[in-house]
Amino acid sequence: xxxxxxxxxxxxxxxxxxxxxxxxxxxxxxxxxxxxxxxxxxxxxxxxxxxxxxxxxxxxxxxxxxxxxxxxxxxxxxxxxxxxxxxxxxxxxxxxxxxxxxxxxxxxxxxxxxxxxxxxxxxxxxxxxxxxxxxxxxxxx
Numbered sequence: 001x002x003x004x005x006x007x008x009x010x011x012x013x014x015x016x017x018x019x020x021x022x023x024x025x026x027x028x029x030x031x032x033x034x035x036x037x038x039x040x041x042x043x044x045x046x047x048x049x050x051x052x053x054x055x056x057x058x059x060x061x062x063x064x065x066x067x068x069x070x071x072x073x074x075x076x077x078x079x080x081x082x083x084x085x086x087x088x089x090x091x092x093x094x095x096x097x098x099x100x101x102x103x104x105x106x107x108x109x110x111x112x113x114x115x116x117x118x119x120x121x122x123x124x125x126x127x128x129x130x131x132x133x134x135x136x137x138x139x140x141x
Contacts, residue, residue, distance in 0.1 A: 001121065001124065002136050002137055002138070003074055003075075003124050003134045003135070003136060003137070004072045004073075004074065004120060004124075004137065005050060005072070005073050005074060005075055005114075005135065005137050005140060006054040006055075006070050006071075006072065006073075006137075007048055007049065007050055007054075007070070007071045007072075007073045007114070007116075008047075008048070008049050008050075008051060008054055008057055008058055008061075008068055008069070008070060008071075009046055009047070009048050009068065009069045009070075009071060010022055010046070010047040010048075010049065010061060010066055010067075010068050011044055011045070011046055011066065011067040011068070011069075012044065012045050012047065012066060013043065013044060013045070014040055014043050014044055014045040018045065019038070019045075019047065022047060022061070022066070025060055025061060025064060026051060026057055026060075029053075029056055029057065029060050031051050031052050031053050031056060031057045031060075032051065032052040033049055033050075033051055034049075034050040034051060034052060034140055035049070035050045035103070035105055035112070035114060036048060036049040036050070037103040048071075048103070050073075050075075050114065050140060052140065054070065058070060071116060072120050073114050073115060073116050073120075074114075074115050074117070074120065074123060074124060074127070074134060074135075075112055075113070075114050075115075075134065075135030075139075075140075076088050076112070076113045076115060076127060076132055076133065076134055076135070077110040077111070077112060077132075077133040077134070077135065078104075078110060078111050078112075078113050078132075079110065079111070080106050080107075080109060080110055080111040084111060085104075085113065088113060088115075088127070088132060091126055091127055091130035091132060092115075092117065092123055092126060092127070094126075094130075095122060095123070095126035097117050097118065097119050097122055097123045097126060098117060098118040098119075099115055099116070099117055100116045100117060100118060101115075101116050102114060102115045102116070110133070112135065
């Protein structure tokens with residue numbers, strides 16, 4: 001589906017230099033990091049990233065010993081003003097779709113919200129039916 005975006009989750013020890021090492025691998029393969037977040041859990045970090053070539057990044061990082069998984073997420077354009085997040089969260093809540101996690105970045109005139117939800121295809125339909133503007137995977141290439 002054109003609205004499903006592949007996100008990489010890269011698991012690494014939570015130590016100085018780990019993020020730089022991951023970024024260096026991606027740079028050496030000419031893979032651009034488009035968005036990312038880092039979460040910490042029991043001495044390990046999880047780098048969630050949208051990259052320009054997720055398949056190549058997954059393979060290269062795995063070859064180097066990183067534990068990497070791929071997850072389907074969606075990107076939603078939202079108003080970059082008070083109430084923008086509420087509008088998107090309400091559409092999903094009204095459709096009984098749970099947001100498992102999210103991260104966002106501002107890019108005037110619209111902000112971009114990256115969502116991991118429990119029902120991806122239902123979320124896409126609900127957002128489109130509710131007037132949401134979704135990113136197409138091709139917009140990240």
